[in-house]
Amino acid sequence: MTPQADLLDPSGTAADASVRAAVEASLGVPERFALVYDAHYRAVHRYVAARLGADVAEDVAAEVFLTAFRKRGTFDPARGQVRAWLFGIATNLVGRHRRAERRHYTNLRAGETDAETGFEDTVADQVAALRLRPQLGEALATLARADRDVLLLIAVAGLSYAEVAQALSIPSGTVGSRMNRARTKMRRLLEPALTQHTTSN
Amino acid sequence: MDDLTLIGNALAGPEAEPSQAAVEHGRAALLSAAYASVGARDTSFEQPRRPRRWTLRLALTGITAITAAAAVASTVVQPTTAPGPQPPSAAENASTFLSQVSYVQSAQSADWGNAPYWEISTIRVEADGSRVDMQELLAHHAGRTSHLRVTSPLREDKASAGPGQFSIGIRNLTWDQLDALPTDTAALRTLLEKFANPGQDHSEEVFTVIGDLLDSPASPKLRSALYQVAADLPGVRLVGKATDATGRAGMAVERADGKLIVRYIIDPANGQLLETLFTAAQALPALSPSLTRPTAQMDEVAQGRNLSGGRPALRAGAVVERLTFLTVGPADSATG
Numbered sequence: 001m002t003p004q005a006d007l008l009d010p011s012g013t014a015a016d017a018s019v020r021a022a023v024e025a026s027l028g029v030p031e032r033f034a035l036v037y038d039a040h041y042r043a044v045h046r047y048v049a050a051r052l053g054a055d056v057a058e059d060v061a062a063e064v065f066l067t068a069f070r071k072r073g074t075f076d077p078a079r080g081q082v083r084a085w086l087f088g089i090a091t092n093l094v095g096r097h098r099r100a101e102r103r104h105y106t107n108l109r110a111g112e113t114d115a116e117t118g119f120e121d122t123v124a125d126q127v128a129a130l131r132l133r134p135q136l137g138e139a140l141a142t143l144a145r146a147d148r149d150v151l152l153l154i155a156v157a158g159l160s161y162a163e164v165a166q167a168l169s170i171p172s173g174t175v176g177s178r179m180n181r182a183r184t185k186m187r188r189l190l191e192p193a194l195t196q197h198t199t200s201n
Numbered sequence: 202m203d204d205l206t207l208i209g210n211a212l213a214g215p216e217a218e219p220s221q222a223a224v225e226h227g228r229a230a231l232l233s234a235a236y237a238s239v240g241a242r243d244t245s246f247e248q249p250r251r252p253r254r255w256t257l258r259l260a261l262t263g264i265t266a267i268t269a270a271a272a273v274a275s276t277v278v279q280p281t282t283a284p285g286p287q288p289p290s291a292a293e294n295a296s297t298f299l300s301q302v303s304y305v306q307s308a309q310s311a312d313w314g315n316a317p318y319w320e321i322s323t324i325r326v327e328a329d330g331s332r333v334d335m336q337e338l339l340a341h342h343a344g345r346t347s348h349l350r351v352t353s354p355l356r357e358d359k360a361s362a363g364p365g366q367f368s369i370g371i372r373n374l375t376w377d378q379l380d381a382l383p384t385d386t387a388a389l390r391t392l393l394e395k396f397a398n399p400g401q402d403h404s405e406e407v408f409t410v411i412g413d414l415l416d417s418p419a420s421p422k423l424r425s426a427l428y429q430v431a432a433d434l435p436g437v438r439l440v441g442k443a444t445d446a447t448g449r450a451g452m453a454v455e456r457a458d459g460k461l462i463v464r465y466i467i468d469p470a471n472g473q474l475l476e477t478l479f480t481a482a483q484a485l486p487a488l489s490p491s492l493t494r495p496t497a498q499m500d501e502v503a504q505g506r507n508l509s510g511g512r513p514a515l516r517a518g519a520v521v522e523r524l525t526f527l528t529v530g531p532a533d534s535a536t537g
Contacts, residue, residue, distance in 0.1 A: 025518030029480050030235035032518065034441065037231050042219060045227075049217035050209075058219060062227035066234055108212075132211045155205040156213050187204060 019082045023075050033069050040083060041065065044090050047157045051094045053104040060097065064090045080166035087157050088167035091149050098145075108137025132190065139189035147182035150175055229442065236444050295439040295454045298469070299432035306425035306472045316531030317341050319365070319376065319418045324446060326523040328505030328512045336528075338535035339365025341376045348535050367417045370396030370410040376418055384426045386433070393430065404434045405458035412465055415474040416529045424472055440464065445476035446525045457482050461504065461521065473529065479504050479521040488512040 022035035044064050049057035067089050068075075075085055094101060140148060153159045153167060161179070165172040219227075313319075321337040334353040340346060340363065347365035351357045366373035370393070383389050390407065397406030411427050419427065431437060431454075440453035443466045455464035460483055466476040488506055505512045505521040515521060 021518075025480070026235070028516065028519035029478075030238045031232055031440075031443065032480075033235055034228060034232060037228055038441075041224060041227060045219040045223065046213045046217045049219075050212035054216050057217070058223040058226065061219065061223075062230050065227060065231050069231060069234055069238075130211065130214065132207060136208060136211050151208070152212070155208040158209070183204070186208070190204065 016081045016083060020077045023072050023082055024077070026069070026072055030069070033065075033072060036068065036082060036086075037065050040086050043083075043157065044086055047087065047090055047152070048094060050156045051104065051152060052097050052100045053107065056097065056100050060093055061090070063093055067093065081163065084159060084163035084166040087153055087159060087163070088169070091153065091167060095145065095149075102141065105137040105141040108133045109141075110134070110137075135190050135192070139186050142189070143182055143185060147178045147185075150178040151182040151186065154179065225442070232442065232444060236446075236448075293439075295437040296432045298439050298452060299428050299437070299454065302467060302469055302472045303425045303428035303432060305470070306421050306428060309421040309424075309471070311421050313418055313531035314380075314420075315341075316418070316533070317345060318347075318532040318535050320528055320530060320532040321416050321526065322528040324523075324525045324527065326446070326520070326525075327507045328515055328519070328521050329507050331507045337365070338532060339367065339376070340535070341365075346535065367413070369413045369417070370406065371398055372396045374417075379414075379417055379419055379423070382419070382423055384420075384422045386426050386429045389423075389426045390430045390433070402458040404436055405456055405461075405463070408434055408437065408456045409463055412463065412474065412477055415465075415472075416526055418531070428472060446523060447527070449475050451475045459483065460485065474526055476526065477522075477524045479523075481515045481517055481519045481521050483517050485512075485515040485519075485521065487514040 019036055019039045022032050026033035026036070041061065045057055045061040048060045048064070052060060064086060068086055071089075075082070140152075143151065149168060150164055153164045154161070159167060161172050161175045164170075164175045168175075318341065319337075319339045321335075321339075323335050323337075325333045325335060327333070332354070333351060336348075336350045336352055338348045338350070343363050345364075346360050346362055349359045349361075364375045364377070366375055367379060369379075372395075383392060393407045393410045394403060396410045397403060408431065411431050414427055415424065434456070437454055437456045440455050442450065443453035443464075444450050445466050449466075449468070451466040451468045453464050453466045455462055455478075457463075460481070462480045462482050464478040464480070465474055466478070467473070468475055485505070488503075488511060505515065
């Protein structure tokens with residue numbers, strides 16, 4: 001699933017109700033938490049892989065759900081959605097792997113990836129995205145971590161500003177200001193590549 | 202394409218997708234933690250189960266007659282699987298999975314047709330956390346004695362002369378009557394509906410009746426038909442890989458009616474029912490221990506009562522009853 005598809009995914013709204021119910025039910029029947037996993041694992045894995053690289057994503061994504069399972073008693077449905085809660089946990093865990101994250105961005109900058117990209121058969125937009133990687137790796141490495149969290153929760157995980165606010169336990173105004181700062185900086189750093197993409201389109 | 206989408210695509214390309222193995226590993230790790238957490242609160246083991254087989258209500262007043270429950274010399278013969286069909290591996294949904302199990306069953310043979318006894322040993326955990334270990338030895342023919350034994354928390358042996366009766370929905374059937382059940386799927390489905398509690402969700406009741414039959418001496422052919430009937434029932438959901446209370450791995454399917462969720466954990470390799478788990482789909486009221494409840498409402502959820510007949514109020518999602526099948530199979534004798 002692409003990030004765009006995530007944005008269209010209704011899991012943030014109606015479908016989240018059944019996942020919320022599963023979190024609650026798992027307090028009595030722990031294995032019910034598997035429904036939470038089934039609903040969100042792939043998206044969480046993608047987010048973690050985008051930040052740390054595919055080689056460590058499996059372990060960290062699995063840890064996200066184990067952590068969420070252990071903390072399920074503290075999840076408050078009144079405060080928001082399961083998806084945002086999970087991505088908050090994922091972002092915290094990513095934060096504990098700063099070395100891996102730095103290495104991942106360095107690899108991007110050097111044009112190295114963890115696995116077969118499969119881009120050969122895909123569309124021009126993805127080719128453009130692939131071309132953007134070296135500059136992107138460099139640019140991301142220069143962002144403050146707090147700004148990077150907000151940017152990637154929105155650009156990669158497809159969270160809304162409100163969900164990011166919930167995920168990071170910060171005011172939505174702060175989400176906006178961090179996003180503006182991150183986006184402005186990224187645009188400046190990526191301008192040459194973005195211009196090339198626009199031209200080639 | 203805007204800059205955010207471009208960033209998203211650049212960072213989360215196809216290589217960011219998890220492999221199927223990663224998905225399964227993560228899920229297994231989670232379920233392992235989930236089951237471990239059940240074990241951790243094992244002291245509050247939850248116990249209940251709906252009345253079935255002999256409607257046993259043990260006189261749990263004081264220390265009841267404790268029989269020395271001699272060890273039972275039983276020989277369990279497992280069905281043998283002929284080479285050919287492989288166990289289900291990656292089923293897409295409950296129907297596919299159950300059809301696969303049905304197919305595996307169709308290739309199995311069993312030689313328990315002349316066995317003198319059928320043994321069903323279970324651990325039953327009721328809604329209040331109480332646990333009862335039971336052994337049922339059901340005689341095949343007249344001239345032998347059937348036994349219903351409780352082996353923990355007390356020891357008690359209830360014997361009855363003659364063929365044992367298997368509680369199938371609202372009916373009690375002898376082994377011979379089980380052998381006479383149709384193995385044609387449509388005919389079986391029609392018959393199972395007659396065994397079901399009237400006035401309730403038909404598919405749900407048939408699903409429950411199928412569970413009753415899966416720990417009986419139903420022949421592989423009948424079991425194959427049962428799984429096919431289950432595969433055709435609406436509303437059955439494939440939960441996925443699951444482990445029972447004793448750590449045995451299987452696949453779980455479940456079906457919910459308005460009040461109860463019935464889940465079966467099935468060993469896909471041989472179609473053996475490993476565990477039945479009832480959970481509350483909605484809050485359920487407490488049941489008084491003093492009542493035998495002969496006038497219980499038809500639609501009342503009766504599962505989850507402890508040996509004295511009581512059940513605490515349960516909230517949605519709570520375990521109403523967990524019934525783990527330790528031994529199911531023919532036995533040579535029932536000394537005791």
